[in-house]
Every structure is written in C-alpha cells, then in structure tokens.
Amino acid sequence: MKKQKMKCPFEVMIVIVNRGEGENVIELLENNHINQVLKLQGRGTAKSEMADIFGFGVVERDIIACFIDEDRSKALVELIYTDLHLNVEHSGLVFTLQPSSATLELLESLNIEVQNGKN
Amino acid sequence: MAKINYDKVKEVNKSVAKTKNKEFDLIVVVINRGFSDYIVDAARDAGASGGTIINGRGTGVHENDSVLGVKIHPEKELVLILVYRDKRNEIMKKICEASNLNDEGRGLCFSMPVSDIAGINHLINKNKKKK
Structure with a gap:
C-alpha cells in the first residue's frame, strides 16, 4: 500500500523589520488572534560599501516568528506587507516556511483538529 | 490596526496565489561568532543581496570544553539569507568554501523552501532588469 505523505496544516511565518517596528508587527498579529509570538533581535547587512565606511553598514533588526494556520x-x-509598507526597499520582508512535523500540543494550541493522527 | 477580513480571505488567497513565488529558498548558516561577515561577503559574491544575523549559543559535541569544571558554550551566529532557488547551490558552495564548513566543528549550512514571500521588490526588480 502506498504511504500517504501528510502535510503540516500550518506554517511558520517570519517577519524581519527595522528595530522598533517589531512591536507593530506583534500588535497586528495579536489583533488577528495570533498570540504565540517569538521576538528576536538581530542585525541586517547594508549593501553599500560606502555605508560600511561611514559606520552605518549594520542595521538593527527585529525578527518576529509565529505559527499560523495555512x-x-x-x-x-x-496584510503585513501593506500595513507595514514593506514595499519600500530595505524596510523589511515577510515570508512563510512549511514545517515537516509538529507536536500534538502545538496543533491543539493552534485550534487544528487532530483525528487519530490523520490530520 | 488592520485586521484580516475573513469574508475576503478566499479572494485574497487567490490573488496572492497568482503572485506566489516558489523560486525562493532560505539559507541558514550556523557559525562561530565573528565569522558571519565572511559568510555574508561570500554569499554576496555569489549573487545574494545580503542577510540577517542573529546571535545564539551552541551545545554540540564540539562545544563541550570546560574551564575549572564549568562548561563553556561557545557563542554562535545564525545567518539567514533569502536567495533565488537557481542560485542556491552556488551560494551555499561559496559559503562552505569561505568558512571551511566541511571541517568538523566549524558550523553548518542548510536551506529550506519558502512558501510565500513579500517585501523583496528590490530583488525582483533587479532580476527583471537583468533579464
């Protein structure tokens, strides 16, 4: 019998924005009922060598990660793209990744129904 | 603050699906602290536009050094680089060469497919100009 590959019914969303903007992202996510959010602080790398010379080659960034149903x-x-004006160059980006597996507790916390491990 | 209009989710899904870009991958490099610049430079040389660096701490088999009985977990850096899928192998190869990732305990590098992406207009425009 051919094994059926199960797909995770949620995705990991990562938002990378300028330092300080992270709070706006979290507020937007909370307004959309996403309360489990991880915020990290990181740094981006500027493109221009002139920027490196003048000392603003490194840009402080907020990285926000959360789980979201597919x-x-x-x-x-x-929504994040339009609301945070990410169309402006180097203002930030948002992307989603597809995980391959998850714990039952995580699925339940995301209100995803699990029926005998088939979902 | 804006909220998703659930009535329009299906319509929005359709519109994003049209622009859905399946050609991006996220390269993640875990390296000892201080080496991230070499990684980003190597990635740029191979065609990437830049990266984001996050600080972390390692707990692998090569990080079990201890001083006076106190274990030391060396500081690490995570480098996240978004790249076009067709350039991924070349960029990863350059990164491995630049930081000797093939030697034990140096670090590691892997890539993941990106489902949906927004905010990379500059990359897309640049690519269009080239074409």
Missing part, C-alpha cells in the same frame, strides 16, 4: 497565511502575508 488558510490565513497568504492573507496575513499580504
């Missing part, structure tokens, strides 16, 4: 991911990506 059905809403595209809509939320678009």
